[in-house]
Amino acid sequence: MNTTIKTTGISLTPSLEQYTRYKLAKLLKFIGGDKEGSLVEVELAKTTDHHKHGEIYRSELNLQIPGQELMRAEATDYDLYVSIVIARDELIRQIKGVQDKKQTVFRKSARRLKDSLRFWK
Numbered sequence: 001m002n003t004t005i006k007t008t009g010i011s012l013t014p015s016l017e018q019y020t021r022y023k024l025a026k027l028l029k030f031i032g033g034d035k036e037g038s039l040v041e042v043e044l045a046k047t048t049d050h051h052k053h054g055e056i057y058r059s060e061l062n063l064q065i066p067g068q069e070l071m072r073a074e075a076t077d078y079d080l081y082v083s084i085v086i087a088r089d090e091l092i093r094q095i096k097g098v099q100d101k102k103q104t105v106f107r108k109s110a111r112r113l114k115d116s117l118r119f120w121k
Contacts, residue, residue: 001028001038009046010080019081020044023088027063030095037066044080059083061091071095 005012005020024040031038041062048056057080063071071094075086 001031001040003040003042005042005044007044009049010044012044016044016080020084023084024061026088027091027095030092030099031063031065039064042084044084047076057083059087061087063091063095068098071098 001024003021003024005017020042024042027040041064043058043060045058045060046056047058056076056078058074058076059080060074061072063073065071071091073087073090073094075083075090077083077086
């Protein structure tokens with residue numbers, strides 16, 4: 001899984017980059033391990049310079065898995081690290097939804113095949 005990190009309005013420190021990569025490593029569990037060609041684009045931004053409190057940090061994650069459509073998650077919070085985790089959890093929820101849909105379609109077609117075989121007996 002390739003990861004690119006972009007920042008807007010803040011500097012990308014080594015600790016911030018390490019934290020982001022560590023938190024996004026959990027995505028490998030849900031996309032099937034070492035999925036070749038998977039790309040995660042991360043944008044970390046400070047939304048405004050003049051506010052001192054409130055939701056001023058934004059994290060945006062774009063996940064592209066080969067053969068699937070683009071999945072996108074965005075979170076805004078007062079803490080940059082918290083917004084990264086919230087966006088990651090939203091992306092995991094989307095991945096699970098796609099996997100559940102595939103499994104449901106497979107089960108539905110298998111059930112239909114089983115019923116048709118039962119009819120011919």
